[in-house]
């Protein structure tokens with residue numbers, strides 16, 4: 001299969017504008033007759049559904065949540081990037097484009113990323129107009145902060161709840177379209193299959209989770225915006241319900257899963273504390289603006305801390321290793337996530353971890369509290385403040401900036417992070433891989449589009465902080481409303497799609513059979529226990545460091561686990577009722593297939609790049625060693641129970657020179 | 665630690681509910697929901713039906729979780745959602761009663777899960793600013809005073825969980841509705857539509873069967889995000905103003 005990226009001709013800087021100016025559009029009277037299904041109401045889905053509604057399309061929108069406002073996007077904390085250059089610090093569309101391609105370790109598609117950087121500016125304008133209460137300066141203008149992997153300040157934020165505020169903006173725009181009758185909203189409906197007619201995506205089968213009945217929904221095209229699959233690792237920072245099912249069922253109908261092994265492991269999360277743990281909590285990257293990461297220099301000190309005989313405060317300044325500042329002087333604590341995570345692993349592998357389990361490093365705010373305290377004393381005209389006063393003033397500044405994160409930390413750990421450095425460790429956070437799409441965000445199945453975290457398109461092998469929110473809203477507000485044009489403009493004569501066609505009936509039947517099968521197993525082990533075991537295999541063999549031997553072993557273990565699942569899982573209740581255990585079982589079944597493809601993908605890629613670190617391919621200093629000669633491609637996987645197959649899209653770098661990524 | 669649980673069980677909206685007794689072996693570092701996971705794992709291992717409860721983010725932001733714990737929405741700790749509550753807030757041997765939100769406008773679906781779509785319909789009635797994609801001017805075109813923006817943000821932090829309704833003796837949704845009204849109306853972008861917004865949102869709130877506000881302040885006390893009842897006062901003033909305004913214009 002040849003993968004056509006459909007990147008328009010022309011110079012990178014004007015490609016999108018020219019393409020948009022010349023592409024086929026759908027006239028307003030025709031839009032009213034065309035139906036679009038949008039699955040997902042996160043930033044990508046809600047913004048797309050609202051905009052389609054505004055444009056006059058007939059939209060049906062689906063979420064498995066009880067309300068569109070609960071999508072996982074709500075949990076994003078730190079911020080959203082945009083090349084506004086409001087700070088006059090040298091930012092530009094080109095710089096955001098460059099930073100993103102470099103941050104992604106040269107494994108993303110240039111043209112897509114450039115478009116993303118261009119529309120980033122419109123996003124901020126749109127969100128402000130919707131009433132998103134972004135942080136502001138005293139003069140009333142928008143404030144910015146810095147995120148990792150860049151040297152400008154381009155991140156817009158709303159306290160530590162940026163995702164919440166952006167999602168509420170999109171949710172409100174969607175609510176307006178619902179009230180106007182342009183969007184029909186289906187809450188508590190889970191997409192379980194894609195329906196194709198004559199090779200084109202023409203609708204979905206969704207299970208009404210309240211009644212348990214599967215229902216048929218036809219449309220002229222289908223847009224998936226169903227989020228990432230980090231929960232394949234069981235423990236992640238994702239919301240408990242996040243899953244791969246919609247994307248995976250599309251893959252089983254012929255779409256391709258691209259770069260599934262590119263997983264982002266976020267360096268600053270609250271460490272695992274016990275076996276019962278259900279999820280991990282992120283401490284936003286924005287904290288690295290002011291927090292300094294360190295471990296003790298001496299293994300003896302670390303061991304004393306692990307045994308609870310010493311605390312961070314007992315370690316002299318000269319006995320601390322601020323390893324990020326030491327190893328990466330140019331970026332310091334603000335290196336990209338993959339680099340910071342690996343460095344934490346190295347420190348802990350050397351025995352310098354600082355928790356009972358030895359799997360934690362410090363994130364310390366003492367220096368920031370001092371610095372802010374001193375400058376607050378000056379600005380408040382306090383002469384010769386004593387230490388206590390400085391700390392009091394400094395803590396107040398830190399509280400204003402990160403108060404809700406500090407509070408969240410304290411609630412979980414029962415430790416006061418103003419007095420004692422935070423303990424953090426890397427955790428699974430985001431998936432760069434996803435459904436393969438072309439420049440139009442269309443998959444290889446005509447009429448099936450994919451947006452947001454669910455697609456693979458913009459972040460290469462590592463995503464920079466505050467870029468997922470940007471991508472979700474770029475895709476939904478400013479890209480897909482145009483790029484459905486080339487497909488839909490050819491469909492204006494297609495009558496309403498028939499939900500009683502044989503294709504729909506067959507898909508509905510198949511969906512019901514799959515669900516029945518899960519209930520009928522009546523084995524002895526819970527769904528949760530399988531999910532947890534899968535997560536452990538994934539973390540062990542396809543986590544922060546991978547090697548060929550482990551990946552082969554991991555693959556086999558997953559295949560065995562899958563067989564065991566279909567023999568011995570226990571799902572209570574019936575199909576035709578509200579049945580949360582059944583929902584979980586059907587999602588875990590998909591994770592059990594996806595996990596295998598992730599292992600295969602990681603095995604296929606004999607290089608290290610971004611979040612994909614193969615221990616066999618490392619420089620002497622332990623940095624990732626890419627192989628551009630052989631691996632500058634997107635690996636797009638076709639599912640097969642016996643032997644999944646890879647298709648390749650070669651990546652061309654015309655506007656950015658391929659270089660070894662350096663943050664030193 | 666041993667916890668004696670009394671959990672609300674209800675098969676569906678039509679059937680009658682009851683409190684069911686369970687013993688759970690918990691750890692003080694567990695979150696309340698992880699303790700519920702332990703209970704459910706145990707039920708599944710005995711081939712019984714686990715307790716259905718709503719949850720997703722487990723970090724206090726999505727607004728999914730909703731348990732009334734020993735009579736208090738989201739339990740004993742202030743400024744905390746159910747998912748953020750930890751077992752260290754309880755003692756070994758405690759009896760803990762877990763029930764769903766109770767309100768006419770939040771009918772029970774199963775066990776601890778209720779239908780909160782009435783909140784969505786209140787937002788659909790006017791909880792937005794009417795601007796289409798692409799119609800916006802530059803983000804810095806209108807400076808907004810820092811304090812004003814912070815006030816809007818305080819109100820915008822509402823997570824739509826419904827604890828305010830569950831806490832209110834009249835099951836009123838005034839805190840939820842007024843928070844959105846205050847958020848949007850405080851920003852210059854949202855001022856234009858404020859009077860129609862207030863009227864339609866209040867009208868929808870009444871239609872959904874939420875009760876009247878009698879100023880008990882219980883909503884504010886139980887709100888996990890500390891949304892202030894000054895928003896209610898603000899909305900009442902604007903509602904009165906908007907009704908007068910529309911009468912004048914007739």
Ligand SMILES: Cc1cc2nc3c(=O)[nH]c(=O)nc-3n(C[C@H](O)[C@H](O)[C@H](O)COP(=O)(O)OP(=O)(O)OC[C@H]3O[C@@H](n4cnc5c(N)ncnc54)[C@H](O)[C@@H]3O)c2cc1C
Nearest residue numbers: 040041042043044073076078079191227452453466468469
């Ligand atoms: C804790 C945390 C903090 C983060 N902070 C930041 C940040 O500061 N900046 C940043 O840029 N990024 C951040 N991210 C990443 C970012 O939040 C996500 O990548 C992004 O929000 C994903 O948006 P989405 O619209 O693609 O998907 P989601 O928000 O995950 O939405 C998925 C939607 O699809 C629906 N859905 C899924 N499957 C089905 C199905 N089968 N049937 C029906 N509906 C379905 C769901 O109900 C939901 O509505 C953070 C992520 C986490 C976990």
Ligand code: FES
Nearest residue numbers: 720722727729747
């Ligand atoms: S589960 Fe999201 S707020 Fe509790």
